Amino acid sequence: MFRVTIQGKFSGLDDAGRAAVLATGGAAFTEAGTFTHDQSVSAFTFRCQVPAGPDDGEREATQAAVAALETHGHPHHVLRVAVTDMRDIKIRRKGRRG
Numbered sequence: 001m002f003r004v005t006i007q008g009k010f011s012g013l014d015d016a017g018r019a020a021v022l023a024t025g026g027a028a029f030t031e032a033g034t035f036t037h038d039q040s041v042s043a044f045t046f047r048c049q050v051p052a053g054p055d056d057g058e059r060e061a062t063q064a065a066v067a068a069l070e071t072h073g074h075p076h077h078v079l080r081v082a083v084t085d086m087r088d089i090k091i092r093r094k095g096r097r098g
Contacts, residue, residue: 001049001050001051001052001086001087002049002050002051002052002056002058002061002064002065002083002084002085002086003029003047003048003049003050003083003084003086004047004048004049004050004061004062004064004065004081004082004083004084005045005046005047005048005081005082005083006045006046006048006065006066006069006078006080006081007043007044007045007046007078007079007080007081008043008044008046008076008077008078008079008080009042009043009044009076009077009079010041010042010043010044010074010075010076011075011076011077012075013041013042013074013075017073017074017075018041020072020074021035021037021041021044021072021074022041024072025037027047028047029047029048029049030047030048030049031048031049031050031051031068032048032068032071033046033047033048033065033068033069033072034046034047034048035072044076046065046068046069048064048065048068048069050064050065050068052085052086052087057085058083058085061083061085062081062083065081065083066078066081
């Protein structure tokens with residue numbers, strides 16, 4: 001599983017687009033993606049969760065997340081992309097030694 005965060009700016013977002021972004025807001029990572037945004041709804045952060053195949057890497061995760069962002073149909077410019085491979089995350093449990 002990958003978690004991808006895309007930071008960007010909307011370009012020419014109309015009232016219907018603004019309402020759609022406000023409706024899909026949230027900070028959770030989902031496969032459809034969620035938006036957080038500034039007060040004027042001009043800058044955004046898009047969070048997307050991408051399933052990982054055994055040979056998938058950051059490039060495939062980025063492509064899938066950008067495709068998920070594009071399905072929302074809002075005109076935008078991508079400024080920055082960050083990818084976290086959740087397979088690499090180690091969880092340290094309290095109270096366990098080892």
